[in-house]
Amino acid sequence: MPHIFCIANQKGGVGKTTTTVNLAAGLAQIGQRVLIIDLDPQGNATMGSGVDKRTLAHTVYDVLLEHTAIAEARVRSPKGGYDVLGANRELSGAEIELVNLERRDRRLKTAIEAAAADYDFVLIDCPPSLSLLTLNGLTCAHGVIVPMQCEYFALEGLTDLVNTVKQVHANLNRELQLIGLLRVMFDPRITLQQQVSEQLKGHFGDKVFDTVIPRNVRLAEAPSYGVPGVVFDPASKGAQAFVAFAQEVVQRVTGGLRSAA
Secondary structure, three states, X not given: OOEEEEEOOOOOOXXXXXXHHHHHHHHXXXXXOEEEEEOOOOOHHHHHOOOOHHHXXXXXXXXXXXXXXXXXXXXXXXXXXXXXXXXXXXXXXXXXXXXXXXXXXOHHXXXXXXXXXXXXXXXXXXXXXXXXXXXXXXXXXXXXXEEEOOOHHHHHHHHHHHHHHHHHHHHOOOOOEEEEEEEEEEOOOXXXXXXHHHHHHHHHHHXXXXXXXXXXXXXXXXXXXXXXXXXXXXXXXXXXXXXXXXXXXXHHHHOOOOOOO
8 A cells, every 4th residue: 555645734825736746756766656646626736747737638536526547547747757646627626526425535545545556655735725625635645744834824724734634533534644744945044934943843843854845946947847846957955855855754654654743
C-alpha cells in the first residue's frame, strides 16, 4: 500500500499546489513512484505538472463517479517523472452529484486501492475548503501535510484544520494523522515570520518539518511553463529545498509515522 498524504490547508494561497507538485517531483528524483491526485476544480496541480486539463479524456471526476479507474485516467507528467490524476472545471459539479450516492466519502479510497501496487506515494492536492472532495481525500489518507506561511492569520487557519483532522480521525479514518507542518515562502529577514516559526516549533515540536521552503522567484515562475520548480531550475534554493523536503518525508516514513499531535 502506498503512503497516501493530503496536502491541505483551509486557508487559500498558502502554497498547497506548489508543495504538492514539487514534493512529487522531488520524490520522483530520489526513486519513488508517485501519483498526484488533483482534487481542486481549478486544476492547478494538473497544469503545473505540464498536463493540459482541457484535453484530458478522463479526470478524477470520472473516477469519483466510478465511470473509470485510476489506471485508465492517469497521465504522465512530461517532465516531472510522476503520474497525474488530473482535474478540470468538470469537477465542480461532482459534489452535487456525490451527495445522493452511496459511499460518497469513500469513493477515492476504493479507487486508490485498485491502483495501490503501482505507487510508493500518493499525494492529494485538496481544495481550500472542507467539502466532499476534501473529505474523500482525508478519508483515504494516512496523513496530512500542512504547508503554511509564518504569519499571524495562518495560525488561526491551522487551528481549524487540526480540529478537522481530529474529527475525521475519530469518525471516518482511524489512520489519519497530522504528519507535519511545512514552513513555506519563508523570509528569515522578517521578524514576525521568525517569531511565528518559533511559536510553531514550541507548540508542535517534531511535527514541524526541519526543512524550510524559502520565498523563491523561480518556484513562482515554474507553473507558467508547466514544469515543477524542482525541474525548472534545479540549482535554485527553492528547488534544492523541495528535494531536501522529499528526502525528509521518506526518512519520516521509513522511520515510522509519528503519533498524531
